[in-house]
Amino acid sequence: MLLKLLFSANNDKNVEITETDHAVHNLKMTQASLLKQLENLEEDIKENEEKARQYIKENKRQLAKTYLRKKLLKEKNHGELLTNI
Helix, strand or coil: CHHHHHHHHHHHHCCCCCHHHHHHHHHHHHHHHHHHHHHHHHHHHHHHHHHHHHHHCCCHHHHHHHHHHHHHHHHHHHHHHHHHC
């Protein structure tokens, strides 16, 4: 959309931005946002797994269990986000 505006400014042509253009732009922005959320969830899943392993080594089973539960919830959210993309 920005390219159309720059293009029209350089050639002195009037280019209309339609509702379809807005919709396509919004879809692309939504997709980028969802992909970023996926990346964040994947990082959180790895961090929770690492913390659970650390607590198991320290013989802190309850804390490890808590982080494994968090990991499971994040994995469910990850699956739901994948279906939205």
